[in-house]
Each structure stands twice: as C-alpha cells, then as structure tokens.
Amino acid sequence: ISQAIIWAQTSCLKLKFRLLSDAGRETCVYPLPEPQDLFQASQMKFEDFQRDLRKLRKDLNACSAEMGKVCKLSSEENLQPFKDKMYTFLSQAKTELETQEKQLEETQKIFLELSVSFSVKPKAGEKEVSPNTFFSIWHEFSTDFKDHWKKQNKLMLQERVKMAEDCFKQAREKASYSVKPKHATGIVRLCTFYHS
DSSP: HHHHHHHHHHHHHHHHHHHHHHHHSOOOOOOOOHHHHHHHTTTTOHHHHHHHHHHHHHHHHHHHHHHHHHHHEEEEHHHHTTTHHHHHHHHHHHHHHHHHHHHHHHHHHHHHHHHHHHOOOOTTTTTTTTTHHHHHHHHHHHHHHHHHOOOOOOOHHHHHHHHHHHHHHHHHHHHHHHOOOOOOHHHHHHHHHOOO
C-alpha cells in the first residue's frame, strides 16, 4: 500500500509539473486519456474477444478441412496453384491467429496486474475485475478532471492575457513621455537667446 501511495504522489507531482509548464497556453494538451476513450474501454469484454478468436479458430479449421477435401478430389493437373495459395493463406492465418491469442492473453494478464496495483476489487458476482468496473471509475475521474482542467486552463490563459495587456500598457505609457533632444549646453543656448 505504501508503494502505491508513493507512486500516486510521484505521479501527481509529475502531472502537476506538466500542467504548470504548459498551463494557460492555447497549445496546452489534456494530459489524461479522453473520457470518451475510457468509456469505450469500459464497454470491452475479454470474453467477447475470446469468443471471437474461438470462432475464427473454428472457421480456420473448417477452411483447412475443406481445402483438404478439394485437394483429395481434384486431379493433379487442376490442383495448382490452388493448393499452394491456400496452404500459404492458411499458414499465415494460423500464425496471425496464434499471435492474436497470445496478445489477448498478455493483455488480460497486464490488465489484472494493473487493477491489483490500483487496488480495484471485483464487483459482487465477478471473479475478476472487469474492464467495465475498472474503466468506469477512470471515466468518471477523467470527466471531472477534464472539467476542472478546462476551467483552470481558461483562468490561467486569462491571467496571461491580462499580464500581457498590462505589460503593453506600461510600455505604451513609457513611450508617450516625450524627451526633447539634448543640447550641447543649456547655458550657451540660454545666453544666445539673451544676446539676440
């Protein structure tokens, strides 16, 4: 728990520095994930992805079986280039499917580790923390934070504009003082005036 607190404090300090260094500028970028992205993430279900990958595996096996039937029933002269192209396709599809399955497994593992590090507990009736549970919390936080961030950024921008206007006003006032050119000596000119 103490590591989580230290991590949270460090993250807050880094975020505060980032916000302050770019705050009040028109180029300032919202530093957290967009609330809409977090909402979309909350709608994802690992079970749906697993089901889709199982269906792809089933379809791939059916396609492979059909290719085998076609190759058995076809004469040797009609077999090519179909056999080579289908073999290449099925081999590539199998490799890509295995890659997707591994990535989904790794993603789910990382997600569970992340939810543990943030001390998020599963809802009643769930075995594990779902993306809906985890990202719904972050969606609410990000939405509230973005509202406050916009207000603060607007205030800081207004302060910067006011400072710039004050600086410009002071510069204009300094420029309005007219300084007459310096004469060689005021006395000589004065004396010349009396002699004339």
